[in-house]
Amino acid sequence: MREKATTLYLGPQHPGITGNMMVRLKVEGDTIVKATTEVGYLHRAFEKLAEKRNWLQTFTLMCRFCVPEPDPMEESYSRAVEAIEGRIVPERAKYIRVMMLELARIGSLLLWHAGQAGSTGLYTVGQWTVGDRNYILDLFEELTGARIYHMYIWPGGVRRDFPEGFADKVLKTMDYLEGRLKDYDNLMFENSIFQKRTQGVGYVSPKQIIERGVVGPVLRGAGIRSDIRIDDPYEVYDKLDFKIPTETSSDIWGRALVRREELRQSIRIIRQVIEKMPEGAIYNKVPNPQKWTIPPGDALARTESSRGEIGFYVVSDGSNKPRRVHLRGAAYVHAMTLLEDVLVGQNISDVSTIMNSLGTCAPEIER
Amino acid sequence: MYDFTGMIQGINNWLHSVMPDMAATVVGWVLIGAIYLAIFAVLGLVLVLAERKIAAFFQLRLGPNRIGPWGIFQTVADAIKLLLKEPVGTKRADSFLYNLAPYFVIIGALMSISVLPFAKGLQAFDIDIGLFFMLAMSSIGVMGILLGGWASNNKYALLGAMRSGAQMISYELSVGLSLLTVILMAGSLQMSEIVEAQRDYWFIFKGHIPAVIAFMIFTIAGTAETNRTPFDLTEAESELGAGFHTEYSGLKFAFFFLSEFVNMFIISAIAATVFLGGWMPLHFGGLEGFNHVMDYIPPVIWFLGKVAFMIFLLMWFRWTFPRLRIDQLMKLEWKYLLPLNLMNILLMAFVVLMGWYLGS
């Protein structure tokens, strides 16, 4: 029996989507024939706001692009500004930055666990990972004073040095997290129903990867070993030893395995960072922050966030305010244009799972 | 040794002695009805709280702990809230059916618990087709879901209702067949006789392999019957709307919500009665001393304990497994469970015929 096509609207408020965006689905029976995304519910005009604030004020905006993982934004922006000015960052600051990036990556991946499992109905994983993420947020709170938006990494270095005993706390938290990983395996990854829901679903073809410019775990889930941390090393990643996981199935399950392994690698990186961190200054002090000007020029800084490659393109015209700040986010491609292609032919029950797997972050799409 | 038939008979006689025949019968009915309504209400209260607490403990958190010690008055607060909620009025496709739908599920649930034996003689309706009657009542509950979804005048509610209905009528097959497997050993559909037949061993021990397989199939199919995870696609939050009861609020939603928990109780009670021996204490064929010790524990405690175990199992499933998609769900039933069930019945029939069961 041929059923006629109806239009269903997913969002903008929906428990299965992270953030607010709408997906208009044309369905026949249970299968999607056409998907159209509609974004704009979270546009906060950050890129325009950046042009009205001076360089140091802008850095407080940059972390607010993305909620689960604000640190790559800060770091990328700072590196772009440092590249234009030619500012040198002290070694210790670089190591601390790497540690912050990896901690943010772990936090974001823990939240991804919650979303991926929650969209298939396994809410217990979400409760566990959000609880474990709290320990990381505690670390952030002790180091930077804030749990979510840190405003810690700024052009020239970082703002505060480690408090007394902080390195031990970090290592203890890493040990605790490693102990929890076995439970997540048992509950989520070895769960045959979860495997059935995710294998063969949400396939991204090689053609789509090239056409759309896919990055991050989606790319690595398709078998291509590409990661900015090794392709174009920044900070001190060239001095650290870690693996880049890849899978070949290019479906939700493959991407889930990639992210699972990345969590373990991040823990490994943090341990190395704590071990290898030198003593020294943490900040190459900016002379007069309120009147700080940067010579004209532009720079692009690329960072690997947990969703993929993000890039900050910063243009300076010699004044104390940025001329243009542009964020190229991974979610913009994955969750807006790639999603429309991937959803065709899928079941409506899988929309939420696919969106989680591609790394939807509505705030990042709309800035 | 705990026999309630005498007590029930005594109350009956006393009623007949103080008022004319007709009135005594009617008063008896009203009394039994009131008791079962009270059981229904208490079940709802306890099970909702248990679900929340057990979910919390699985998820490494505390659960309701503000209202009353260990949150025991939480459900009362929820009930009061539901009663005071404003009934949101939108244009219904059919108001009469919209109002009628919750009653189908409630009445189905109430009729089902009326045939459960809580102890020897403590049973409201000991009919000779007891088990069959319970299954028939759950079929009537499907009607309430279909009507509720349609009458809400909501595309998603209708979608959810149709799927839910299809799922329930598919899994009714497996439920019936798996119970049939074990009835082969009892030789009767009457609930009290099924329990009596487990005097020497519970059926799950008596029937070893086929009975264990039937138990597993029954648990899976029973979870699907009650629309619980991993089969709760129709009510899932991350899907489109809340399924067939999207448009219900207040008291009517409370009915749907409660009946889901009572259905869970019914499935657990059927499993406890048919597989785990009902109110029969744990007996092993030859060990007279052991059996005598087991007899001291009151049968109501045995029954409620077994039901509690089954309910805990069902709740455990809910918080450990993700959801199956609707096509995977249907495939599971028609391609795997149904053939498995049929083969199992053959196996059990063979076992019973050859006398290869415990205590034969």
Next chain:
Amino acid sequence: MGAKIIFYLIAGLMILFSILSVSTTRVIRAAVYLLFVMILMAGFYFFVGYNFLAGVQLMVYSGGIAVLIVIAVLLVHNIDHRMERIPVVEYLWKGGVLLAGAILTILTINQFPFQRIAGTEDVSVSRIGTKLLSLGDGGYVLPFEVISILLLAVMVAAIIIAKGEVYKNEEK
């Protein structure tokens, strides 16, 4: 006395719901009233003491066929479209004809000398089951097997009809 009240109650409700089922303008309500009539039939069987048949009535008719009818009606697209109202005059003369027919039938049936037998037949489930599968005198095993084959054929046919287009597409 009490039996009479129950009988009249069940019969009266049955007649009421039957009339409602044929006279209502909304299709789904007609299906629901039909469901009530079937449940009342089961009530009748319980009243008479024929428990097994009552259970079968509940399971097959109310729980199966009524659900089937409702699902079939739900799949029709314009169901909130009301059916036409029947004028009262038509009701009256059609009702009159029905009543005349009913009276004629009842009078004819009453001619038969019905006899009350002492005691009741044993209609327990075990007896029904044995009779259903017995090869001897009054056994029903042949109709049982024939009906099983018929059901199998019906199910296969239903699957083929439902998947019709898929098979056509596969042949291309």
